[in-house]
Amino acid sequence: MGHLPRGVLRPGPPPVTPTRPDTALGAPMLDRKPVQSWLTDMDGVLVHEGQPVPGAPEFVKRLRASGKPFLVLTNNSIYTPRDLQARLARMGLDVPEEAIWSSALATAQFLADQRPGGTAYVIGEAGLTTALHAVGYVLTDFAPDYVVLGETRTYSFEAITKAIRLINDGARFICTNPDVTGPSVEGALPAAGSVAAMISKATGIEPYFVGKPNPMMMRSALNTINAHSESTAMIGDRMDTDILCGLEAGLETILVLTGISTRAEAERYPYRPSRIVESVADLIDEI
Structure with a gap:
């Protein structure tokens, strides 16, 4: 290397920019903005086995009084x-109808964005069919654009067979969520993810899959309340859906221990929530 002219300093290494913890692995973000909007899961967070979680009615009441979007x-x-x-x-939880966002609504919005005014063969119930009608979709079993699988209390073998044949004929396959089981007072129930696996086989x-843990569910929710990811928190009880989904959407993530995941189980995942609290009752004073 040649000599520099007298009085000219040789450039040193570039300055090192301080880095924050690795947020890709779920480490807490130290420079997050104060929470201005809230997203919360329902089962396991606000209700559990048909009963309100202690503190949940007060939490919802404080949310509504704060005026913050949720x-x-x-x-x-x-x-x-x-x-x-x-x-x-x-159950004593005063939640407005417009403050509820389901995988059925997210799926309908996704399809309306992808193929406005399309057609679909649907396996599901009123939550899904109503949402699809509301965005202008026609429900049909004749050469539909999509087969849309959602939750239902009684999965029909005839309907599943029809779905398989329509997909084989070229219909695109959409499922509202990947959950393989759902909760009930009697125990686990097979859910959409299990039936989707049968159809895929x-x-x-x-x-x-449109619902959690697809971050699209979170982004569609944020758009619905005109919220920003950097100032929104997601509260959930499952590491593999709620926390993963919130993390990938760039939200602050809060795991509550009133549902599926325990503190010990949370440590086994390669990503972490921003923090863990016992229940939503611990968050009332933060709103």
Whole structure:
């Protein structure tokens, strides 16, 4: 290397920019903005086995009084927001209909964006069919653009067979959520993810899942309340759906221990929530 002219300093190494913890692995973000919007899962966070989680009614009441935008999220596509509002009201949770965001609504919005005014063959209940009608979709079993699989209390072998044949004939395969089981008072129930696996095995076609942990569920929720990821927190009880989904969407993530995941189980994942609290009761004073 040649000599520099007298009085000219040789350039040193570039300055090192301080880095924050590795957020890709779920480490807490030290420079997050104060929380201005809230997203919260429903089952396991606000309600559990048909009963309100202690502190949940007070948490919702404080949210409403704060004026901050919020949404209650659920992967369950069976019910309409009105149905869910009534269900929550019976448990003392005063959640407005417009503050409920389901995988059925997210799926309908996704399809309306992808193929406006399209057609679909649907396996599901009122939550899903109502949402699709609301965005202008026609439900049909004649050469539909999509086969859309959601939750239902009674999966029909005839309907599953029809779905398989339509997918084999070229229909695109969409599923509201990947959950393989759902909760009930009697125990676990097979859910959409299990039926999707059956259809995939028969067709060789994997579905596109819209609900959690797809971060699209979070982004559609953020758009609904005009919120920003850097100032929004996601509260959930499952590391593999709620926390993963919130993390990938860039939200602050808060794991509560009133549902599926325990503190010990959370440590086994390669990503971490921003923090862990016992229940939403611990968050009331933060709103």
